Amino acid sequence: MNNINLLKFIELCFQTVVPGCEYNDYQYIKVIADRLEAASAGEEVKRIIFNMPPRSMKSICVSVAWPAWILGNQPTARIIVASYSRLLSEKHSLDTRCIMQSDWYRKLFPKVELSKDQNTKYKFQTVQRGCRIATSVGGTLTGEGGDFIIVDDPLSPAQALSETFRKRAANWFDQALVTRLNDRKKGVIVLVMHRLHLEDLTAHLLCKPRNIWHHVCLPIIAEDKEIIYSVNNHIPEHEQEIYSRKEGQLLYSLTEGKEEIEMIKAELGSYGFAAQYQQNPLPLSSGIIKREWLKRYKNFPDSLLHVTQSWDTAISTNNTSDFSVCTTWTKVDNTFYLLDVYRAKLEYPKLKEKVLSLAARWKPHAILIEAKASGQQLVQELRKNSDLPIIQIVPHDDKLTRFHRIVPIIESERVFLPNQAVWLSDFEYEILMFPEIRHDDQVDSTVQYLQWVRNNIARVVAIRSL
Known part of the structure; x- marks a missing residue:
């Protein structure tokens, strides 16, 4: 001794x-x-x-x-x-x-x-x-x-x-x-x-x-x-x-593992978790999206008549790769409810399986997939081998420009998030901190949906005015 x-x-x-x-x-x-x-x-x-x-x-x-x-x-x-x-x-x-x-x-x-x-x-x-x-x-x-x-x-x-x-x-x-x-x-x-x-x-x-x-x-x-x-x-x-x-590894073991992390996030919220657990305190409001613009709902809308899934895809599982993200939305009148967020790093076969399983769960009327390398292969195979309502999205302009185009929709308090969800803290962190974040896949998926629905509304208005 x-x-x-x-x-x-x-x-x-x-x-x-x-x-x-x-x-x-x-x-x-x-x-x-x-x-x-x-x-x-x-x-x-x-x-x-x-x-x-x-x-x-x-x-x-x-x-x-x-x-x-x-x-x-x-x-x-x-x-x-x-x-x-x-x-x-x-x-x-x-x-x-x-x-x-x-x-x-x-x-x-x-x-x-x-x-x-x-x-x-x-x-x-x-x-x-x-x-x-x-x-x-x-x-x-x-x-x-x-x-x-x-x-x-x-x-x-x-x-x-x-x-x-x-x-x-x-x-x-x-x-x-x-x-x-x-x-x-x-x-x-x-x-x-x-x-x-x-x-x-x-x-x-x-x-x-x-x-x-x-x-x-x-x-x-x-x-x-x-x-x-x-x-x-x-x-x-x-x-x-x-x-x-390694990236993603916990500092110390938790009884419930990653599930316990999600519980802590739900209890503390994105601000408290980022500061106390990640040692990365956030501003209470970011420079683009303000926290108070994001509204809340307790229960799903009564009728899910216009369900849309928006996919931002990536096909790698290494530490530096992006996530594949699917956000699931419904539209009621002129407001938009975020129902679910799926986020994971997947190789291509698993990615395709997940698209099919989430589509079976939510029965969407449209599935938006960006036309990039991983997305193009997915679009081609799903159109050929399934009857899913696939819509290929070809983005124009840079990411930040596209984001600014949908800001008025959020600022007008027409985007609703659930009061509670295991994915909520991560989603809030990303959208409130954009563009000062490392991963922005959830933002990309959200922007893709809101811009698509905005363009659809604009087309309907244009047709009616003829």
């Missing part, structure tokens, strides 16, 4: 403060331990931001285990830990103290002993005069200094929506907390939080002219292939890669 590293130490701490729960040795915890070990050893990494989703053990690692580790190795160190809530700060403090009073900790660090003169839930001290101080954002630290400062969740989700609270947290950090460092050059500051807003404390720190922050950002779902290397100088070169995952 004498050669224990921080990674193993975190596991022992977890078993102490969460007894009865199984410890999951997730690979990403190596990244946290690696950065914290480097910071506590006095290496170059002295300003760290961890952005990670809820339930990722970030607080246990950073605010609970790490202070105990620091005081075990540096009993004279002074540590300040702050959070948005005094109750949360108190809990983390009590957990650290519980670890330091455990038998295994005292065997590991026999010279470290808590002082009887200063041993409260807000501040406890070693006999060597090191200490851990708990406070809250905006709290006073008169007379207190720190060698290590930890800020853990500086804002609650509700507070993050308030400009007043966001500015208060930023001002407190800049003008009060940072001044508590005993040595600005050697002192360490760590911010750990899930993102909450485009102007939260993470954004405030990263947008400063001189960026001194080492940023570790780990979304629940990898948006690209990720490879992370150690920052510890003593790690052999062949062991430098400490974390990797």
Whole structure:
């Protein structure tokens, strides 16, 4: 146990403060331990931001285990830990103290002993005069200094929506907390939080002219292939890669897998999920489509007389390929109801099967398929081998121009989305963020339908005027 590293130490701490729960040795915890070990050893990494989703053990690692580790190795160190809530700060403090009073900790660090003169839930001290101080954002630290400062969740989700609270947290950090460092050059500051807003404390720190922050950002779902290397100088070169995952891979396992992700999206909405779980906060309204333009319905319209399916196709399943998307719509008078969205990466045979199965489910009066490489083959085969109402769409102009043509339909509040659906958050994210998004297949499918129906209405009006 004498050669224990921080990674193993975190596991022992977890078993102490969460007894009865199984410890999951997730690979990403190596990244946290690696950065914290480097910071506590006095290496170059002295300003760290961890952005990670809820339930990722970030607080246990950073605010609970790490202070105990620091005081075990540096009993004279002074540590300040702050959070948005005094109750949360108190809990983390009590957990650290519980670890330091455990038998295994005292065997590991026999010279470290808590002082009887200063041993409260807000501040406890070693006999060597090191200490851990708990406070809250905006709290006073008169007379207190720190060698290590930890800020853990500086804002609650509700507070993050308030400009007043966001500015208060930023001002407190800049003008009060940072001044508590005993040595600005050697002192360490760590911010750990899930993102909450485009102007939260993470954004405030990263947008400063001189960026001194080492940023570790780990979304629940990898948006690209990720490879992370150690920052510890003593790690052999062949062991430098400490974390990797593929695009689409989860950060940690969930009981229900991807279904649980969809449940979280439904509960938090697209804005909350993008910020807290993907570490990618959205603007509350984008530059083109405004959230308030999209109307809601509780139940399908009574009669589905004009059902149309709009396909945007792709025929590859590799990580960088586009999705195939089918949006299913019905038209009632001059309003348009989105009934269903199907989105997946498919090879051609599976794509054709899915077109047939979705057509059998919804019995559309028209199936729109764009005349591009994958779509042309699909159109030819379906026209030859089925009686489906296939309509080949030949797009004109560029994607953004086509999008702007259908904006008035949405702005006039004639597009209705369901109150609840497993696909709703992803659809809203894409249409509200367009064109500043990586994948826009759902937008393409939607634009194709609305432009087609708009042109049909225009043709009917023209014929009637003859």
